[in-house]
Amino acid sequence: xxxxxxxxxxxxxxxxxxxxxxxxxxxxxxxxxxxxxxxxxxxxxxxxxxxxxxxxxxxxxxxxxxxxxxxxxxxxxxxxxxxxxxxxxxx
Numbered sequence: 001x002x003x004x005x006x007x008x009x010x011x012x013x014x015x016x017x018x019x020x021x022x023x024x025x026x027x028x029x030x031x032x033x034x035x036x037x038x039x040x041x042x043x044x045x046x047x048x049x050x051x052x053x054x055x056x057x058x059x060x061x062x063x064x065x066x067x068x069x070x071x072x073x074x075x076x077x078x079x080x081x082x083x084x085x086x087x088x089x090x091x
């Protein structure tokens with residue numbers, strides 16, 4: 001997919017915000033730690049990066065749950081298999 005720069009940056013910021021929220025709410029990280037984790041998970045990729053935005057193929061909820069609970073979180077913690085209503089309200 002080709003991203004217009006403004007669209008990419010807006011989506012990147014939204015995913016960072018959602019990831020940080022999950023890491024703080026469900027992972028017990030402080031606001032600063034959750035923001036740092038979001039920046040690490042969602043680094044800015046230049047427009048000529050070959051797979052720019054590939055991380056967007058799954059939503060922030062999924063990536064955060066993987067970071068918190070590991071592989072197969074959906075089987076070990078079925079209550080987190082779907083994003084919470086609270087998370088959905090943020091988007």
